[in-house]
Amino acid sequence: MNAIDSDFPVRPVPARNLPSSEFQTRMKRLVSLIRKRKLDAVLLTDELTNYYFTGLSSDNGLLTVTAEGPVYRTDFRYLVMAHRVAPWLTCRPLWIPSQEKDTLAALGRRWRRVGYEGSLSSIRYLAWKNALPQVEFADVRPLVTELRSVKSRAELRVIRRAVLLNDAIFQAAVSHLEKGETEWGLRTKIRGLMDCFGQGEAFDTIVCAGKNAAECHHEPDETPLRRGQSILIDMGVKVDHYCSDMTRTFFWGKPTKLYAELFRLVHEANRAAIAAIKPGVPCCEIDAVARGMIERAGYGKAFQHSLGHSFGLFIHELPGFASRCETKLKPGMVITVEPGIYLPGRIGIRIEDDILVTSTGCEVLTQTPHEVAAP
Numbered sequence: 001m002n003a004i005d006s007d008f009p010v011r012p013v014p015a016r017n018l019p020s021s022e023f024q025t026r027m028k029r030l031v032s033l034i035r036k037r038k039l040d041a042v043l044l045t046d047e048l049t050n051y052y053f054t055g056l057s058s059d060n061g062l063l064t065v066t067a068e069g070p071v072y073r074t075d076f077r078y079l080v081m082a083h084r085v086a087p088w089l090t091c092r093p094l095w096i097p098s099q100e101k102d103t104l105a106a107l108g109r110r111w112r113r114v115g116y117e118g119s120l121s122s123i124r125y126l127a128w129k130n131a132l133p134q135v136e137f138a139d140v141r142p143l144v145t146e147l148r149s150v151k152s153r154a155e156l157r158v159i160r161r162a163v164l165l166n167d168a169i170f171q172a173a174v175s176h177l178e179k180g181e182t183e184w185g186l187r188t189k190i191r192g193l194m195d196c197f198g199q200g201e202a203f204d205t206i207v208c209a210g211k212n213a214a215e216c217h218h219e220p221d222e223t224p225l226r227r228g229q230s231i232l233i234d235m236g237v238k239v240d241h242y243c244s245d246m247t248r249t250f251f252w253g254k255p256t257k258l259y260a261e262l263f264r265l266v267h268e269a270n271r272a273a274i275a276a277i278k279p280g281v282p283c284c285e286i287d288a289v290a291r292g293m294i295e296r297a298g299y300g301k302a303f304q305h306s307l308g309h310s311f312g313l314f315i316h317e318l319p320g321f322a323s324r325c326e327t328k329l330k331p332g333m334v335i336t337v338e339p340g341i342y343l344p345g346r347i348g349i350r351i352e353d354d355i356l357v358t359s360t361g362c363e364v365l366t367q368t369p370h371e372v373a374a375p
Helices: 020-036 047-054 076-085 097-107 122-131 141-149 153-174 183-197 210-214 257-275 283-296
Strands: 041-044 061-066 069-074 090-093 113-116 136-139 206-209 229-235 246-252 308-310 317-321 334-337 340-343 347-350 353-357 362-364
Touching: 020 041, 020 047, 020 061, 020 069, 020 141, 041 047, 047 061, 047 069, 047 141, 061 097, 069 076, 076 090, 097 122, 122 136, 141 317, 153 183, 153 229, 153 246, 153 353, 183 206, 183 229, 206 210, 210 229, 210 340, 210 347, 229 347, 246 257, 246 347, 257 283, 257 334, 257 340, 257 347, 257 353, 283 317, 283 334, 317 334
Parallel strands: 041 113, 069 090, 113 136
Antiparallel strands: 041 061, 061 069, 206 229, 229 246, 308 317, 308 334, 334 353, 340 347, 353 362
16 A cells, blocks of 8 residues: 555554563663652552553553562463563562452561552552551552653654554545545544554544534444535554554535634644643643634634643553643653534534654654645
């Protein structure tokens, strides 16, 4: 397929991990933070968080990190894989859930302050409290978020490839729209290309025809795509575990006056917000740039979601361009800019780009033109 860059495989391939040195560096940074915050240990259970620090994918893993180093515990289904994928990491069996309580009780006799992710089932949290009655638990999500918010060079290389592939798949999918094709049909075509050239969707692809685009997260159905209406596509492909994200809205045929007016406004808000991005600027100020333009044009109530979100291993990460987010931008952060206007029963327009914060400003990673011309 000519629209797909030759750097990508022409047959489906599984996701590859970053070099093991990347995970070891992340772990060292976490151990350093544990020491600075005077924590005796950190207990991590979330699958993607554990993957970020270890490179191991398991739906049943307990990562115990102390000043002495990390230990990863999982059951027999994943233990062989863990030894193979992460030979640098101490991996031990934890066969059944009831053993977790006894394991923690034995490990934590001298623990007094323990960090956790702040989101556990009540049953598991109470079991931990029972096993470690002397321990004060502290939410370390802000620490983990801070570590993950600035992408390394290795991460950025993969993210760039994911964004580039997303551009190419979009071009391939919309270059030959067919009369009678449905939202679901186009969504299926896009998903097939993602499975073939990447490792699937970063999230459920959204395809909206006409007034359906006023539903911000419309679920594609059998609505036909027709000339004389707008089409909104929100899509992201995964490459080697990392996400991309892009939304384009275009008109099939000659645009209506309303579409042209709203598209111009959303496009200008997108450009103005991107121009304001640079290190040290609070995220809320970038949101205010785009939101202010849309509000002054009289469409403030038609733009109710935040301006953008970070992404990486997750499609939604922190920080984000939101009215209450005061996090200051740092080089290496990757965040979307996606202003939109939604008039129920009439029309919806959103333009979303992936942005890398640099030392002097920012770089627009997404290369698909904003004014896409449908045949």
